[in-house]
Amino acid sequence: MLIGRMARIEGTSAKMHRARDIITVCPPNLDRTGFLSLDNRLDGGAGLTSRDWLLDRLRDGFQIRMLRAPRKGFIAFAPGRASWWPVFGADRCVVVQRLWVEAVNDSVALLLTEAEEWARYYGFWAVLALIGQGVDRCAEADLHARGYSIADDSDAGVMLCARILQGPTALPRLPRDWGARAAALGPGLVIQSAGHCPDQTARAEALVSHAREAGLAARLDRIDSAQDARNRLAAPGALFCVALDGEIIDTGQGTAPEIWQVIRRSKRL
Numbered sequence: 001m002l003i004g005r006m007a008r009i010e011g012t013s014a015k016m017h018r019a020r021d022i023i024t025v026c027p028p029n030l031d032r033t034g035f036l037s038l039d040n041r042l043d044g045g046a047g048l049t050s051r052d053w054l055l056d057r058l059r060d061g062f063q064i065r066m067l068r069a070p071r072k073g074f075i076a077f078a079p080g081r082a083s084w085w086p087v088f089g090a091d092r093c094v095v096v097q098r099l100w101v102e103a104v105n106d107s108v109a110l111l112l113t114e115a116e117e118w119a120r121y122y123g124f125w126a127v128l129a130l131i132g133q134g135v136d137r138c139a140e141a142d143l144h145a146r147g148y149s150i151a152d153d154s155d156a157g158v159m160l161c162a163r164i165l166q167g168p169t170a171l172p173r174l175p176r177d178w179g180a181r182a183a184a185l186g187p188g189l190v191i192q193s194a195g196h197c198p199d200q201t202a203r204a205e206a207l208v209s210h211a212r213e214a215g216l217a218a219r220l221d222r223i224d225s226a227q228d229a230r231n232r233l234a235a236p237g238a239l240f241c242v243a244l245d246g247e248i249i250d251t252g253q254g255t256a257p258e259i260w261q262v263i264r265r266s267k268r269l
Contacts, residue, residue, distance in 0.1 A: 025064035073101030132158035188217030
């Protein structure tokens with residue numbers, strides 16, 4: 001009995017300690033937390049998430065936990081039904097959407113614990129995270145240290161990690177149809193975007209304008225919902241991509257002039 005009581009006391013103490021280190025970001029306090037300013041630093045000011053888009057995601061079920069100063073970092077996670085990453089069979093899982101910390105130390109573990117405890121409380125079976133190329137995804141070493149293992153591996157340089165909280169359960173899986181998704185965008189220049197980033201929206205509009213002036217067919221392909229994203233995103237782990245004649249040529253890293261030069265060379269404009 002004494003051992004059980006001590007374990008409960010230690011668990012309560014750990015939760016109280018985390019509560020002092022963590023801010024829960026929600027619609028009423030979004031502007032006061034400084035989250036948008038922190039998010040803006042990720043890409044040197046170019047990756048600012050639209051406030052309205054973020055509010056919509058929070059209302060859909062996104063959860064955001066942010067480290068208190070002087071630490072800098074946050075995690076965004078969502079139930080499988082609200083996740084924008086294409087993962088099949090994740091209805092009873094929580095999916096990490098973004099994870100970023102300025103200094104690793106114990107910050108990654110602290111933020112992952114927030115997602116895991118939230119998932120346990122609401123009865124989810126597992127927490128999932130993508131690893132691979134690109135920003136905002138988790139490092140494999142950090143996940144392995146937390147007891148995550150590889151649940152699936154795609155042919156697109158992205159793997160799915162899972163920490164099973166209760167089971168047994170069938171493991172979720174990643175899409176295998178990335179080439180078909182890109183080809184489905186069709187001929188000409190197609191820019192697929194979730195509309196989450198003002199900078200990327202401006203980049204897309206500029207590219208479509210240049211293409212049409214040059215006589216090249218061009219259009220925007222808007223992703224408007226989590227289900228739409230899971231079914232149609234053409235590049236793994238990217239809410240913005242540029243396709244030319246059904247092939248992905250950029251996933252948000254290039255500037256509009258840089259992408260336009262690639263298009264000009266390819267189409268000999």
